Amino acid sequence: MFERLQALIGLGIDKNSLTYKLKQWKVDTSWTLFLDRDGVINRKLAGAYVRHWGEFEFLAGVLDSIPLLMRYFGRIVVVTNQQGIGKDLMNHEDLHDIFSQLQQAVIQAGGKIDCFYYCPHLASQQCACRKPNTGMGFQAKSDFNDIIFTKSVMVGDSDSDIIFGQKLGMKTVRISPVGANDHSPEANVTVASLQVFTRALAGIEV
Numbered sequence: 617m618f619e620r621l622q623a624l625i626g627l628g629i630d631k632n633s634l635t636y637k638l639k640q641w642k643v644d645t646s647w648t649l650f651l652d653r654d655g656v657i658n659r660k661l662a663g664a665y666v667r668h669w670g671e672f673e674f675l676a677g678v679l680d681s682i683p684l685l686m687r688y689f690g691r692i693v694v695v696t697n698q699q700g701i702g703k704d705l706m707n708h709e710d711l712h713d714i715f716s717q718l719q720q721a722v723i724q725a726g727g728k729i730d731c732f733y734y735c736p737h738l739a740s741q742q743c744a745c746r747k748p749n750t751g752m753g754f755q756a757k758s759d760f761n762d763i764i765f766t767k768s769v770m771v772g773d774s775d776s777d778i779i780f781g782q783k784l785g786m787k788t789v790r791i792s793p794v795g796a797n798d799h800s801p802e803a804n805v806t807v808a809s810l811q812v813f814t815r816a817l818a819g820i821e822v
């Protein structure tokens with residue numbers, strides 16, 4: 617009996633659950649999901665850049681999560697800082713090829729990413745597009761004029777992602793694989809992976 621009760625609580629009745637918290641946002645298909653790339657979609661390389669598809673490794677559950685996320689969000693875009701271009705470690709074509717292969721893998725899994733935005737500049741160039749600056753958000757809004765920032769969620773693993781989302785009035789989700797919840801700035805929710813966020817949103821509590 618006790619186990620059965622526990623199971624019922626797991627169905628989103630528990631007001632401390634992540635699912636319950638996300639339900640308060642009332643996400644529907646008028647919402648947009650902004651995803652950082654490295655550390656959210658694919659494994660981040662310590663001290664290095666993903667320069668070609670051979671170095672790109674999807675994080676667990678991401679490919680299955682995107683089709684599920686599309687039931688909740690009307691649009692999914694990627695916003696990523698790619699300073700490796702500014703450092704001449706790779707070029708625009710290399711990055712476009714990675715996006716193209718990434719998109720093909722997502723499509724094969726039954727999903728789709730609506731657009732990829734990237735900042736190729738060096739931090740020292742002080743451009744408007746490098747997160748935490750908001751240029752990529754406004755570019756997306758100018759391409760898809762029905763984007764409403766207050767009906768958007770930014771998912772990222774870096775402070776710059778959270779600040780970007782907060783500046784634009786978005787809900788923010790920090791990916792922190794080690795489970796640390798003591799980051800500053802604090803996101804609305806902190807989860808271990810995009811998969812955990814997706815499953816909680818769908819009411820499949822993990």
Ligand SMILES: [Zn+2]
Nearest residue numbers: 735743745746
């Ligand atoms: Zn830039």
